[in-house]
Amino acid sequence: MPRRVGRCRYGVLAAMSWMAWTAPSATFFVAVLLALATLTVAEVLRPGQVRRGLLGLVTTRGDRFFISLLSGAALHVMWLAATALPVWWASIAWLVLLVVLMRWG
Numbered sequence: 001m002p003r004r005v006g007r008c009r010y011g012v013l014a015a016m017s018w019m020a021w022t023a024p025s026a027t028f029f030v031a032v033l034l035a036l037a038t039l040t041v042a043e044v045l046r047p048g049q050v051r052r053g054l055l056g057l058v059t060t061r062g063d064r065f066f067i068s069l070l071s072g073a074a075l076h077v078m079w080l081a082a083t084a085l086p087v088w089w090a091s092i093a094w095l096v097l098l099v100v101l102m103r104w105g
Helices: 023-045 061-082 087-104
Strands: none
Touching (some): 061 087
C-alpha cells in the first residue's frame, strides 16, 4: 500500500507524530495555548501592572502564570513519586494553586 506523504494514519501532519498524543496530553497543550492567548489579549486590552504579592517577588501577570506552570509540573512529579492516588487530584490541587498565584501571587 502506498504511503501518504505528509500525513500519518490519524490525519495529523506527520511532523506532529513524534509525540504519543493522548487525550490528556493534547488537552493540556491546548489549555496552555488557550491560556497564553487569553493572557496576550488581556495584556493588549488592559496592560498589567507590576506588583509585589504573596510570593514576595515583583511580578507581572505573565510571570505569575509561568511560575504557576513550573509549580504545577513540580507538584505533579512529586505527586507521582509520593502517592498512588489518581493524578487528577494533583491537577485539581494545581488549579487551586494557579488561582491563588494569579490572584494574590
